[in-house]
Amino acid sequence: MKTSLTLGGLLLTGTAIFVGQFQATAVPGTGGDGGTAAVGPDVIVGGLPDNSRYAPGTYNGVEYAAMAFGTTSCNIGTQQLQWQPNPSNLHPTIPQNAYRIKNGAIEQIGLGWCKHGFCALQETLCGTCTPAGAGCPTVLGIGCSDPYTSSLNGAQSDLKGRGPINPSTGVFSGTYTDPTAPATLPASLRERVMIARSDLDPAQNAGAIYIAEGMYIHQQDAAAGNDDNNASYRAFTVGATWSTTLGYPITLTGATFQQLPAIFAWQASNPTEVSVKSYDVAGDGRFIIGFRVSNNGNGTWHYEYAVHNLNSDRAGGSFSVPIPAGVNVTNIGFKSPKYFNGEGYSNAAWTATLANGSLTWACEPNTNANANALRWATLYNFRFDADVAPQASLGTATLGLWKDPTATSTATTATLGAQVPGVPPPPPIVGDYNHDGLVNATDLATLLNAWGTAGGDLNSDGTTDASDLSTLLNNWS
Numbered sequence: 001m002k003t004s005l006t007l008g009g010l011l012l013t014g015t016a017i018f019v020g021q022f023q024a025t026a027v028p029g030t031g032g033d034g035g036t037a038a039v040g041p042d043v044i045v046g047g048l049p050d051n052s053r054y055a056p057g058t059y060n061g062v063e064y065a066a067m068a069f070g071t072t073s074c075n076i077g078t079q080q081l082q083w084q085p086n087p088s089n090l091h092p093t094i095p096q097n098a099y100r101i102k103n104g105a106i107e108q109i110g111l112g113w114c115k116h117g118f119c120a121l122q123e124t125l126c127g128t129c130t131p132a133g134a135g136c137p138t139v140l141g142i143g144c145s146d147p148y149t150s151s152l153n154g155a156q157s158d159l160k161g162r163g164p165i166n167p168s169t170g171v172f173s174g175t176y177t178d179p180t181a182p183a184t185l186p187a188s189l190r191e192r193v194m195i196a197r198s199d200l201d202p203a204q205n206a207g208a209i210y211i212a213e214g215m216y217i218h219q220q221d222a223a224a225g226n227d228d229n230n231a232s233y234r235a236f237t238v239g240a241t242w243s244t245t246l247g248y249p250i251t252l253t254g255a256t257f258q259q260l261p262a263i264f265a266w267q268a269s270n271p272t273e274v275s276v277k278s279y280d281v282a283g284d285g286r287f288i289i290g291f292r293v294s295n296n297g298n299g300t301w302h303y304e305y306a307v308h309n310l311n312s313d314r315a316g317g318s319f320s321v322p323i324p325a326g327v328n329v330t331n332i333g334f335k336s337p338k339y340f341n342g343e344g345y346s347n348a349a350w351t352a353t354l355a356n357g358s359l360t361w362a363c364e365p366n367t368n369a370n371a372n373a374l375r376w377a378t379l380y381n382f383r384f385d386a387d388v389a390p391q392a393s394l395g396t397a398t399l400g401l402w403k404d405p406t407a408t409s410t411a412t413t414a415t416l417g418a419q420v421p422g423v424p425p426p427p428p429i430v431g432d433y434n435h436d437g438l439v440n441a442t443d444l445a446t447l448l449n450a451w452g453t454a455g456g457d458l459n460s461d462g463t464t465d466a467s468d469l470s471t472l473l474n475n476w477s
Contacts, residue, residue, distance in 0.1 A: 040224030042077030043092060043140070045214045045232035046126045047256045052150035053246040056197065057186025059340065063197040065247035066189045068112065068154025069096050071214035072147040073140065074126035081140040081220055085118030087174040091138075092117045092218040093165055095377045096153060097337075098193050099233075099262045101209040104273075104292060105304050106266035108337040108379040110195040113159040113178075114217075120146040153214075159191040163343055167311040167376035168285040170219030170227065179342035191341055200238050200248050209269055210236045212252065213262040215377055217311070227311055228278075228286050229259035231377070263290050263308045263379060278310075279399075279416050283408035285312030285376070287399060291418045293390045300330070300385045305418065307399065308379040314409055316374030317402030318362040319350075319382050322395060326424040328387045329354060334361055335381035336372060346372040350380075358398075359384060366402050373402040386421045395420030430458055431472035438477040447472055 047070075054066040071094055075081045082090035094117065098110035119138050122131035125145035132139035140146055152158070164176040181190045198204055215231040234256045239249030257264065267276045267290060276290040290306040309316055323329055332352045339345040350361040350372065361382055364371035374380050399414040431439040433446040433456070447464060450456030456464035458471045 038077040038224070038226045040077050040226060041075060041079045041081040041218070041220045042224065042226035042229070043081055043216045043218050043221045044074050044076055044126075044229055044259050045071050045216060045256070046074035046145050046258060047072040047147075048212055048214055048232065048234040048252060049147065050150045051212070051236065051250050051252055052154045053250060054154065054192060055186070055188040055245055056242075056247040057189045059182075059185050059189065064189055064194045065197060065200060066192040066194055067098075067110075067247070067250060068150045068192055069212045069214055069252075070148060070150040070153060071096070071115075071216070072123075072125050072145050073120075073216055074145045075140045075142060076126055077221075077224065077226060078142060079220075079224075080132050080142060081120075081218060082138065083117050083120040083140050083146070084138045086116055089172050089174040089219065091174075092216040092221075093160070093162075093172065094148065094153065095162060095215050095217070096193050097213040097215075097262065097377060097379075098195055099211040099213065099265070099379070100199060100205065101211065101266055101269050102205055102207070104270070104294060104302075105381065105383070106211075106263060106290065106306050106379070107335050107381055108262075109199040110193040111337050111339075111378060112193040113161055113191040113341065114165065115148060115153045115158055116160055117146075117148075118158075120144070123147065154192050156191050161341065161343055162375070162377065165217060165376075166313045167217055168222065168227075168313040170217050170222040179344060181342040182340075185340060185342075189340070194340055197242065197247070201242075202238055202240050202248075205238075209265070210238060211262040211265045212236050215261070222311075228280075231261035231310065232256050232258045233260060233262040233265050235265070261288065261308055261310060263288050263306055266290050266292075266306065275419075277417055279414050281312055281314060281401065281409060281411055281414050283406065283410070284314045284401075286310040287312055287316065287414055287416070289397065289399075289416045289418055293419045295389070296385060300387050301389055301421075302331075302385050303383060303390075303419070303421070305382040305397065306379055307374060307382070307416075309374045309376050311376050312401075313376065313403065314406075315376070315402040316380070316399050317366070317371075318360055318398075318400030319380075320358045320360040320398040320400070321382070321384075321418075322357060322397075322420050323354060323359050323386070324388075324421060324423045325357070327421050329359060329384050331383070331385040332359065333381070333383040336374075337378055344370045345375075346370055348372050362400070363402070366404065371402070388421050388424045390419040391422035394418060429475055429477075431475045439472060439475045440477055443472060
């Protein structure tokens with residue numbers, strides 16, 4: 001509803017607006033495409049310029065904040081992009097997400113419904129604009145940008161659920177019906193980015209980094225093969241004082257990192273330990289895995305994985321990490337964002353099973369259409385401790401695809417390169433005093449030189465004698 005923009009709606013036709021472009025500085029990215037020029041229409045989030053807060057509320061005994069983020073789109077491609085309003089489906093849908101980086105891990109702490117585009121201003125955030133028309137036409141011109149302020153993206157009358165949208169193709173029905181939110185869900189929270197107060201409370205989250213993410217889904221963009229660079233992120237800070245009318249103060253900081261989803265902020269926060277890699281499912285969409293392995297300092301290592309479904313319609317239904325024989329695994333964990341708005345999706349944690357050489361997390365099969373699958377524009381966490389360091393080279397984790405194969409996407413799994421536990425070292429050989437893997441004359445000399453003392457004792461009887469000599473000879477290499 002751009003026509004309802006106070007002040008801006010009257011002034012946008014010929015000049016860059018302040019609302020929606022102020023502080024919309026950006027760091028260009030390539031979205032993993034190597035920086036090649038986009039042929040055809042190519043919509044990205046050029047800026048995340050502002051945020052809005054709404055009255056907090058309590059749901060199922062938990063207090064939540066509600067917010068929305070502004071998104072300024074850019075068409076960086078070589079063709080115009082349709083921006084027809086509902087009931088047409090030739091317009092973008094715009095989901096919003098929030099994340100927190102804390103204690104070495106990134107977690108998604110909130111997700112909102114999708115704003116539906118209806119007309120496009122012709123501005124210049126991302127460079128030279130060739131306008132598709134005057135005012136706010138239903139086409140975004142080549143090189144042009146279009147601002148949607150946070151108040152627009154948070155207007156519940158223009159928000160619709162994610163479920164009916166195919167993120168891989170961008171196709172949806174412009175007339176799809178939203179589910180009914182639970183009656184006990186406060187109206188101010190519905191459809192917006194809901195975040196538990198405890199996930200924002202500065203007293204409980206010292207040192208945390210917060211990330212806002214916006215994304216555009218459009219069928220023309222997808223058909224042109226330009227849909228893997230549609231998400232961008234920007235950091236925000238959280239003020240100390242909770243307001244009963246607006247929650248915590250939120251301040252967007254720094255630049256918008258264009259064409260990079262929020263998981264890349266995790267890597268940016270710790271580039272020496274965190275790696276992020278993208279994997280495409282043929283005929284479907286893209287998953288992105290991030291991983292970090294850290295030494296706990298007590299003989300164990302912490303393995304942290306984040307898997308982001310950027311735009312796969314098949315979704316993720318299981319995640320497996322190989323565990324070699326003899327490796328002890330503890331502190332197994334899982335985290336996913338929660339659904340609240342009546343979609344019917346389960347919030348049940350995935351079940352972890354250690355068997356057949358793998359640690360596997362899995363949700364319910366797709367015979368339950370509302371299982372907690374790893375759907376598009378969401379990030380799930382998988383973690384554990386192990387008593388061995390990671391192997392020297394990357395191993396492979398396996399993501400099971402949740403929806404059944406299709407004519408264009410026949411795979412059932414995606415293989416994701418990641419750090420995985422190495423093979424535990426063999427137990428020490430009794431009698432191998434110098435730990436070179438052999439029991440030989442060098443070790444025999446050590447035993448004889450310690451004869452009658454405790455220095456070469458192999459059977460813990462306090463002295464080096466014939467019993468120890470017999471043990472050594474029995475293990476002779």
